[in-house]
Amino acid sequence: MSISWLCSPPKAAGRPFLASSEGNHTVQLNNDIDEFLRYLSAERGYSVHTLRAYRTDLNQLAGFAGDRGVEASADLSLELLREWLWAATQAGLARATLARRSASARSFTAWLARSHDDSADPAARLRSPKPGRTLPRVITHTQMTDLLDLLAARASGGEALALRDLAIVELLYASALRVSELVGLDLPDVDLDRLTVRVTGKGAKERVVPFGVPAKRALVEYLRQARPALLAQAGAPPNSATAPNAVALLLGRTGRRLGVRGVYRLVAALLDAIGGTGPAGPHALRHTAATHLLDGGADLRAVQELLGHVSLGTTQIYTHVSAERLKASYGLAHPRA
Template structure:
């Protein structure tokens, strides 16, 4: 069996048996397709051709092309998973990936928005939503929930109506590795979500149905239980949320990524700044490892240092 066939089997394994997300499977595929191409350039594309020198040369070639340390580290992890699986299948006598080392990914501090900037942004969205536009009411609910519950964007757009417990102010989300968790949200988010679900979402559905009825090519509107809908009445996409957040963050001073994760980072940091327990924040975020959550303690420390340098007379 050639490496292309083995790769298909491996990706099915990690998707079905390991429960990896489509995003993770796509990243594995991208990395390993390049590894197979690199192997083919040196000889037969068979499992036995993958040894430690080849893996090291593959990573070195990526480094020479200027790939970031994070990308190199991810490629090494993809290769290790693949070679471990090949070894378990009996296609390799020993696992070459077990001895493969890659540079540690440099962990940069995430972008965090100040509490005042968040308040101002939400106030501006609320003012726009006051006009009653269904899309603007929806946008306010999205940002309120992103900040209130620190959701990943995939978790947000994946919400269905049954996932929202409006009485208890809790959302049920399916996170990485198909792990389910219950996440609370506060009163301001509750007001925005209730208004969206009671007024704006039905208006979006009605508008989409009317447009579909008038179109010969699309006589019916797809029925969806998604919480957040696009203009055509289907589940809102990740890119739409990215565009919304990018437009908001463009008005806020600061550097760093301008995607929805900025609100997740911000919520986590503000929780720790307010005295929340680190393990409670870990559960809130759905992190498998406490080490992942600890990055926010560094953010809080940096913010403290900056405040000290700005405010202390002998700083």
């Protein structure tokens, strides 16, 4: 899809957001960005990763504006915002990055309009390029079986990290969790009797998702053997409620809560070992779980609820993945393909 809408600068400057004010404009704009991010964190419950993306986009906008003598929120205009996106296009940024930057700018100026009781919002008419649809990497059933068999063999020796790694992959695949949701789990969030886990997703929204018997077995062995050994690394007795991260479900080798990077490195290395189409991380297991569910006949809205998607359209990309897999199988198997 063309993004030619970015290729022509506006004919006339957009209306400034507010009347320019005196003072240190650079400090003022940075302060507005800081206040906006605090709002997103406290009032909207945005995750650290989302806030980091907003920070990156808005800092880049502030630098671009400052280079053009526009150093205050009061002087942001539609023309400047369009020039900013055009410059990013010329720099070769991906369509998805352009769409995210546009969305960040619109959210920021809309918040400014509300907080200043002013109806003028320079980004209200700022259009976003539609991100190109890229089908996610999906691991085949055979590859998943090989991966889980490999982890089970490693865990059979009872080594703490091997038991933990098996529990991680089983739970990611069984419940289609985001990696941030996985590492945020606490012990009370897991119900081994009901085979469910309570997760806090985007926007601090809670949902309860199921997992299967294999994931339960892996979790039970991890909790019985591995977690006490890892918790002891934090310098406290295994059953101590005062140990650092004592309620965290998943622990690192130091006995503290496992982080996103640790899970990413683990899963990326495992997926690289089994081969496939390019690099992938924990999100590939989420994609795979969703696709395998749809392949097996699961209802699209049930998968939407499992994934925690607000929009059904976000989930529908997995129907395209399933269709592509069907076409590939058809091409290999049908004599008239």
